[in-house]
Amino acid sequence: MFAASTYKEIEDIERRTENLEIVVILFVRPTNPDAMNIIREFEYLHYNSARYCSIFAVGYTDDFGKAADQTYKKVDAALDGSWYFSTKAFVEFKDRLQKRIRWEYSGENEILILQNNPGSPHPLNFNNYVAINVNSGIREGYIDSFQRFMESLIRCSKSQSTVKEVVRDLRKERLSLKGIISQALDDCKKVPLPVKKIIKDRLFYRCANSI
Numbered sequence: 001m002f003a004a005s006t007y008k009e010i011e012d013i014e015r016r017t018e019n020l021e022i023v024v025i026l027f028v029r030p031t032n033p034d035a036m037n038i039i040r041e042f043e044y045l046h047y048n049s050a051r052y053c054s055i056f057a058v059g060y061t062d063d064f065g066k067a068a069d070q071t072y073k074k075v076d077a078a079l080d081g082s083w084y085f086s087t088k089a090f091v092e093f094k095d096r097l098q099k100r101i102r103w104e105y106s107g108e109n110e111i112l113i114l115q116n117n118p119g120s121p122h123p124l125n126f127n128n129y130v131a132i133n134v135n136s137g138i139r140e141g142y143i144d145s146f147q148r149f150m151e152s153l154i155r156c157s158k159s160q161s162t163v164k165e166v167v168r169d170l171r172k173e174r175l176s177l178k179g180i181i182s183q184a185l186d187d188c189k190k191v192p193l194p195v196k197k198i199i200k201d202r203l204f205y206r207c208a209n210s211i
Helices: 007-013 035-039 042-049 087-100 136-140 144-167 177-188
Strands: 002-006 024-028 051-058 072-074 084-086 109-116 124-133 205-207
Touching: 002 007, 007 024, 007 051, 007 087, 007 124, 024 144, 035 144, 042 051, 042 144, 051 087, 051 144, 084 087, 109 177, 124 136, 124 177, 136 144, 144 177
Parallel strands: 002 051, 024 051
Antiparallel strands: 024 109, 072 084, 109 124, 124 205
16 A cells, blocks of 8 residues: 555556556545545555555655645544645646546546556556446445455455466466456445446446446
């Protein structure tokens, strides 16, 4: 779990990652409904995700020096150390990413899931990304909570990583993001709807080839 004020910060971290893994980008503004319930999970997500996936919180920093910028405000949450949020940094990141890929931020608590590109000059691979609107998913009853969805997502990414290590599939270039997310949804869904039906709701689930 990392604070990410800029797109470059994510790229710099992923350039140092040698293993194929999923990358989770959180768009969670402190003023959004239920955002603080998510922010309070940051420390747990940091330790729980370990080396199986990288999770980034957009617009945040835990660097006291960087937080001297007046656009950063301290986040009032029980976190390991002091975290700060900048609406300006959040908007700049969002705008840059919207120009980079065919995606538009929903304005609510949102999760963007993609994979990295180890060894590549472009360390992030958006070819098969998926965007999940957390608020919409909870409203529609697709998921119980952000916490349960993330627990399932991390567990599924760990499972896939472990299998890869066992078979030594070092030549694999793409992860089955749809498979990982479908399994995570199946594990945490609140209502007994088939996952295939849930992912047809474009207010909740959007992917690279459907936007």
